[in-house]
Amino acid sequence: MADHSTGGGWDLIVTPWHLDEHLPDFPVPVGATEVVRPALPAGPVPARMNLLHRATVDAVTRAARPLVLSGDCPTTRAAVAGVQRRHSDLAVLWLDAHGDFNTPAISTSGYLGGMALAMLTGRTPGLLDDAIGLRPVPETSVVLADARDLDPAEHDALATSRVHRVPADPAAVTDALGRLGDVPVHLHLDIDVIDGAELPGARFPSGPGPSLARIEDCLAAACATATVVAAYIACAWLPGHAGDQTSRRTVTRLTASLGATLDWH
Template identity: 75%
Template sequence: MAERSWDLVVTPWHLDQHLPEFPIPATATQVVPPVLPAGPARMSLLHRATADTVAQSAKPLILSGDCPTSRAAVAALQQRHRDLAVLWLDAHGDFNTPAISTSGYIGGMALAMLTGRTSGLFDDTLGLRTVPDTSVVLADARDLDPAERDSLAASQVHRIPADPAAITAALGRLGPVPVYLHLDIDVLDSADLSGARFPSGPGPSLAQIEECLAAAAASADLAAAYLACAWLPEHVNDEATRQTISRLTAALGASLTWREPAGR
């Protein structure tokens, strides 16, 4: 049977901030949220809209402006997959919680959300089920807060370098389970990444991350992939940004044609 092609989904938000310049591929479905009130319910409503859109996609490839929206993607996948593993490529661990975070920044808690460590942070309308630590592979994570580092050390999350051979081996140890692949662009070496919100210094090259993605696609049943396009708003639609996204998605087997933003 022929392999399914990717269904492109775009959620152009960073937390509850709309990114009007976010690049939109020509064939993508853009998440359209309901009217959003002021206050903490905004992100929950955005996540609900994203989950509904992802649930309608056979093989979603999601372009997003942040990492926490991953909880919506995973909740949608869990509607059709009883078990789901997570491959998380990121310069950060995203393993902070409200109790240990020094900044309170929700974007640094995204993987902790999936593994059930942030109870009460959001409502439970998504029906998100906890992903066991043993089903999570965290690649790179070179930039950790001290308490976050301790929390990861005490967990059963599999820590590996951002290396294609290490990814292939780690996914092989998980067995034949569908995989949600999450990549935050800040995993890239800062020299390869102009305009990132949270650059993290020396790290894997763009070519090495392409090899990592290709290895994951070749060695696992990818149920979905997610690119957290965490560029600063004024850089989120630069030509270099588009080229980076195009190269990363091409490594997964997707070919993007870009839609011109409004006003150009």
């Protein structure tokens, strides 16, 4: 199903959802290989998310080199499960203002979006179903960049984990990925890793942080250092901001750092 319309050998997949909420105004670049819009029946949020993730893993499996634009972080589990069908060993580079390392046992809000990385590493058994065939990614194969905004219990969980934590700095990212060895990498980025002053309309702004230019450098460094076989950008803006010109320019710059060219017209 390779289209490669974005350049750089990427197949662009768009999942216009936040958890189980469809985002009708989520921007879809011209030439997207696939837009994932399954019909979700009424029901509990996790059950609806399971159906969305099953549709997403199928789309990712059909792609030669998936680049996913999404409205949340948890759907990345479907992207990883799809990539794992092609790569038996996989590392994860996770750039985010948050740790996304909460679990139902320690979360103060119960917000599923704050558990996305914990889902990948097998810390949330039974939370969502295993029909997508996700194999837990070993914590030693995860590099978490930035994560400046952590809940207290989440901070403690990360401190006792084996996740590699680094600042959002190109040299630090390069060093951490180099230490993982020659293993394919799934790159995950939540836009809120960018300094809040440069990111109007973010769902969960986290104040001062690395500039957009610094994050671009991190992405370029990752691609120069590792074999990035899949990428996922969580465009976690409020619905009214997801499609505005500033947001589109941000996503365009981020994907360009990965070697992809987006066309919005």
